[in-house]
Amino acid sequence: xxxxxxxxxxxxxxxxxxxxxxxxxxxxxxxxxxxxxxxxxxxxxxxxxxxxxxxxxxxxxxxxxxxxxxxxxxxxxxxxxxxxxxxxxxxxxxxxxxxxxxxxxxxxxxxxxxxxxxxxxxxxxxxxxxxxxxxxxxxxxxxxxxxxxxxxxxxxxxxxxxxxxxxxxxxxxxxxxxxxxxxxxxxxxxxxxxxxxxxxxxxxxxxxxxxxxxxxxxxxxxxxxxxxxxxxxxxxxxxxxxxxxxxxxxxxxxxxxxxxxxxxxxxxxxxxxxxxxxxxxxxxxxxxxxxxxxxxxxxxxxxxxxxxxxxxxxxxxxxxxxxxxxxxxxxxxxxxxxxxxxxx
Ligand code: KG4
Ligand code: ZN
Numbered sequence: 001x002x003x004x005x006x007x008x009x010x011x012x013x014x015x016x017x018x019x020x021x022x023x024x025x026x027x028x029x030x031x032x033x034x035x036x037x038x039x040x041x042x043x044x045x046x047x048x049x050x051x052x053x054x055x056x057x058x059x060x061x062x063x064x065x066x067x068x069x070x071x072x073x074x075x076x077x078x079x080x081x082x083x084x085x086x087x088x089x090x091x092x093x094x095x096x097x098x099x100x101x102x103x104x105x106x107x108x109x110x111x112x113x114x115x116x117x118x119x120x121x122x123x124x125x126x127x128x129x130x131x132x133x134x135x136x137x138x139x140x141x142x143x144x145x146x147x148x149x150x151x152x153x154x155x156x157x158x159x160x161x162x163x164x165x166x167x168x169x170x171x172x173x174x175x176x177x178x179x180x181x182x183x184x185x186x187x188x189x190x191x192x193x194x195x196x197x198x199x200x201x202x203x204x205x206x207x208x209x210x211x212x213x214x215x216x217x218x219x220x221x222x223x224x225x226x227x228x229x230x231x232x233x234x235x236x237x238x239x240x241x242x243x244x245x246x247x248x249x250x251x252x253x254x255x256x257x258x259x260x261x262x263x264x265x266x267x268x269x270x271x272x273x274x275x276x277x278x279x280x281x282x283x284x285x286x287x288x289x290x291x292x293x294x295x296x297x298x299x300x301x302x303x304x305x306x307x308x309x310x311x312x313x314x315x316x317x318x319x320x321x322x323x324x325x326x327x328x329x330x331x332x333x334x335x336x337x338x339x340x341x342x343x344x
Contacts, residue, residue, distance in 0.1 A: 011343050012078060013085040013325065014108075015318025016069070018101030019093025019121045020147070021045070021052045023064040025072035026315025027083070028322050032131055035076035037308060037315040040064045043188070050187050051177075058096030065104050072314065083114060084343040085330070087321030090118025092148065106336060115335040115343075119320050121312075122149060123159075127319035128305035129276035136303050141272050143263050145287075146279030147173035147188065150219045150259075152266060155276075158327055164266060165217030172255060172281045175221035179228045179251055183240055193248045194284050200249025205231055207254035209261075217266055224254050256287045264294050274301040283310035 010029065017024040021042040027035040042060045046052050073080055088105035091098055102118065109116035125144050130136055138155045141164075150167035170178065173190055180189020185196075207227050210220035228251060232240060240247065263275055277291055288304050295302040309316055324330045325343070 011084045011322075011325075012076070012082055013087060013318045013322040014069070014072070014083045015119070015124075015314040015316070015321060016065070016086070016088040016101045016105050017121075017124070017312050017314045017317050018061045018065065018097045018104075019089045019091065020097060020312060021057050021060075022312040023061045023068050024312060024314035025065075025069045026313055026318045027072055027076040027078065028131070028315060028318045030322060030326065032134060032319055032322060034131055034309075034315045034319075035078070036072040036074075037313055038068050038072040038075060039311075039313055040068050047186060050181055052094070052187075054094045054096055057094055058100055061097050061100040065100060068314075069104070069108075080108075080112065083112065085321055085325060086112075086114055086116045087119050087317050088116070089121045089124060089317055092121055102336070109336075115330070115332070117321050117324075117330055117334070118336055119317050119324075121317075122151070124316040124320045125278040126155070126276060127323060128309035128313075128316045129278050129303045130323060131309055131315060131319045132305040133303045136274070136276060139272050140274035140276055140303075141263065141266055141270070142276045142278065143259065144279045145172040145259060145277070145281035147171060147177065147190075147281075149279065150221075152217050152219075152263060154270065154272060159324065159329060164270075165219065165262075167219040167221065168211075170221040170225065172219070172221065172259060173279070175225055175255055176251075176281065178225060179255075182229055182232050183244065183247065190281060190284065193252055194286065196245050196248040197252040197286060198245075198249075200245035200247070202249050202253040204243070204246035204250040207231075207250060209254060209258040212258060212261070215269070217262060219258065219262070221255070224251075228254075252284070252286050256284065256290055259287065260290045260294055263291075264298070264300075267295075267298075267300055273299070274303065276303045278305060278310070280311040283307050 023040040026037040176190035291302040
C-alpha cells in the first residue's frame with residue numbers, strides 16, 4: 001500500500017464535480033493547498049424552470065467539462081501530465097450529471113495511465129473544512145447543510161462517521177429555495193435571501209422552528225415552509241415586494257437558528273467542542289456569524305470553509321481524494337481505473 005510516507009514531492013490530485021448544476025474542477029497538492037478551483041454555474045440554463053432540469057444539466061456538463069478542466073490546469077500552472085490522481089464525484093446526485101463526470105475522469109485516467117477514484121459528494125463537502133483549516137482533526141461534529149442534505153454527524157476518526165440526525169423532509173437549502181421561489185426570487189434563492197435579509201428585521205414574522213426538543217438531532221422544515229406559504233398567501237403581492245428585506249430576515253432566522261441551536265446542544269451533550277459547518281448553505285452570512293458567536297462565547301470552535309469552497313466545487317473532491325491518499329486509504333485495489341503508474 002502507498003502511504004503519505006513514500007510518495008513523491010509535488011503530487012497533484014485533480015477533482016471533478018458534476019453531481020448537480022455546477023461543472024467544476026479543482027486541483028490540490030499533497031499538502032492540501034488549493035492550486036485551482038474552477039466552477040461553471042449552470043444557473044442561467046435552469047432559471048426559467050425554477051429548479052434544476054436533469055436532462056439540461058447533463059447536456060451542459062458535457063459541453064463545459066473539457067474547458068473547465070483545461071482552465072483549472074491553466075490556473076494551477078500545470079500540464080495534464082503533472083496530475084497523479086484523478087477523482088470524481090460518485091454520488092449522491094443526478095445520475096445523468098454524475099455519468100458525465102465519471103466518464104470524463106475515467107477517460108482521462110485511461111489516456112494518461114493515472115488512477116481514478118470515486119468520492120462521496122457529502123464527504124467532499126467536509127473536505128472543504130479540512131482545506132480551509134489544516135488543524136481540524138477528529139473527533140469533531142460535522143453539520144452538512146446543502147440543497148440536498150441536512151445532516152449532523154460525529155467524525156469519530158478520519159473517514160469514520162456516526163450520523164446523529166438528518167432532515168425528515170426538506171434540506172436546509174431546499175427550504176431556502178422553495179420559500180424564495182414563492183416570493184418570486186428565482187432559483188437558487190438562498191444567496192438572494194441572504195443578501196436581502198441583511199437589512200431586515202428578524203422578528204418581522206414569527207415562524208415555527210422544527211423539532212425543537214432535547215436529545216433529538218433530526219431536522220424538519222415542512223412546518224416552517226407551510227407557515228411561510230400561509231403568510232405569503234395572506235398578504236398582497238405589493239406587501240411582499242415592499243417588505244422583502246424583513247420577510248427574508250425572518251425566514252433566514254427561522255431556518256438558521258434551529259441549525260445553530262441543535263448543533264450547539266449536540267456539542268454540549270456529546271462533549272465534543274469543535275464543529276465543521278459545510279455545504280452550500282454554509283456560505284450564508286447570517287449562519288456563519290451565528291455559529292461564530294455561539295461557539296466563541298462558549299470557548300468552542302467552529303470551522304466554516306472559505307466561501308468559494310462552500311457550494312459545489314472540484315477542489316473539495318480533489319481534497320478528499322488527496323486526504324484519503326495521504327492516509328493510505330486510496331489503493332490500487334479500490335481505484336475505479338487502476339492505472340499503469342502509481343504516484344510514488
Ligand atoms: O452544496 P450545494 O452547492 O449543492 C448541493 O449539494 O445541494 O448547495 C446548494 C444550496 C442551494 O439550496 C442554495 O440556495 C444554497 O445552497 N445556498 C445558500 C447560500 N448560498 C448557497 N443558502 C443560503 N444562503 C446562501 N448564501
Ligand atoms: Zn453539494
